[in-house]
Amino acid sequence: MGPEIRLVQELVGERLLGRVFGLRYMLINIAYVLSFRSAGAVLAALGVRAVFVTGGVCLVALAIAGLLCFRPDRIGTRLPAVPEPAGAT
Numbered sequence: 001m002g003p004e005i006r007l008v009q010e011l012v013g014e015r016l017l018g019r020v021f022g023l024r025y026m027l028i029n030i031a032y033v034l035s036f037r038s039a040g041a042v043l044a045a046l047g048v049r050a051v052f053v054t055g056g057v058c059l060v061a062l063a064i065a066g067l068l069c070f071r072p073d074r075i076g077t078r079l080p081a082v083p084e085p086a087g088a089t
Helices: 004-013 012-044 048-069
Strands: none
Touching: 004 012, 004 048
């Protein structure tokens, strides 16, 4: 989790960090709830082996997507921060 947090801190502007981390943790908690609520139905419908195969295929697909999308030549770029509202000082 350390490298993930560091990556978010480096890629997101300072003014957006709180919002991004709040959204990140909210999505993680929703995923946990959904996974626990749907695990029994998925296992009953697909079977244990199919669930493991599906997880493995997803892992490989995400690894390939990571290799293609996150390139070292883009290190140091930042997402733009939210602009200051007019008249705010």
